[in-house]
Amino acid sequence: MKSFEKLLLANKAWSTEKKIIDPGFFERLAETQKPEFLWIGCSDSRVPAEIIVNAKPGEMFIHRNIANQMIATDFNCLSVLQYAVEVLQVKHIIVCGHYNCGGVKAALAKQSPSLIITNKWLMHIKQTYRLYKDEIDALPSETQRINRLVELNIIEQAQILAHTSIVQNAWHQHQRPVIHGWVYGLSDGLINPLITLTPDTEIDPVFQYDFPLQTAS
Ligand SMILES: [Zn+2]
Numbered sequence: 001m002k003s004f005e006k007l008l009l010a011n012k013a014w015s016t017e018k019k020i021i022d023p024g025f026f027e028r029l030a031e032t033q034k035p036e037f038l039w040i041g042c043s044d045s046r047v048p049a050e051i052i053v054n055a056k057p058g059e060m061f062i063h064r065n066i067a068n069q070m071i072a073t074d075f076n077c078l079s080v081l082q083y084a085v086e087v088l089q090v091k092h093i094i095v096c097g098h099y100n101c102g103g104v105k106a107a108l109a110k111q112s113p114s115l116i117i118t119n120k121w122l123m124h125i126k127q128t129y130r131l132y133k134d135e136i137d138a139l140p141s142e143t144q145r146i147n148r149l150v151e152l153n154i155i156e157q158a159q160i161l162a163h164t165s166i167v168q169n170a171w172h173q174h175q176r177p178v179i180h181g182w183v184y185g186l187s188d189g190l191i192n193p194l195i196t197l198t199p200d201t202e203i204d205p206v207f208q209y210d211f212p213l214q215t216a217s
Pocket of ligand 1: 042100103
């Protein structure tokens with residue numbers, strides 16, 4: 001059997017098992033989705049979002065890319081964010097990175113100029129490295145330097161989320177969502193929270209939007 005055929009077979013077994021355990025499972029899911037969480041994670045195959053938090057289908061809206069980045073000009077990411085916040089009305093956004101992230105490791109190294117796309121994508125992590133270069137370079141081992149940049153990258157992405165007009169508007173209008181920055185350990189399977197940004201978080205004036213005062217009618 002070819003490797004991809006195993007996936008199709010596994011899918012049949014999964015579907016059959018679900019129907020036996022809960023006969024109405026797929027009918028209910030097919031009707032609508034109302035996830036409480038938007039998950040922004042790394043594409044790394046060892047960090048499967050639903051599995052590591054034991055989430056069921058329908059519980060998390062998910063966006064994954066190399067090194068869990070929220071780039072304010074990335075229409076893919078922004079489309080996911082806007083749909084999750086404004087249509088699905090998620091209550092929480094979780095940015096979850098992981099230690100020993102290959103994307104972060106690559107951003108700390110010199111890349112071949114021929115890797116045009118990868119270099120462009122990693123440029124954003126390099127900008128975070130530039131901001132914290134003294135702190136990171138002072139760490140004694142490469143593993144520690146990578147892992148500290150992993151943490152700082154997650155914190156940075158959480159803050160970038162708070163700087164978007166989509167999140168600021170939702171905070172202003174609806175007092176949600178809460179933004180969480182989490183880091184996952186590949187070696188122990190555990191998640192540690194790094195940062196929480198609630199809707200009353202003070203935004204750096206540089207990134208604040210000007211919301212008109214609402215008048216009573
Ligand atoms: Zn990664």
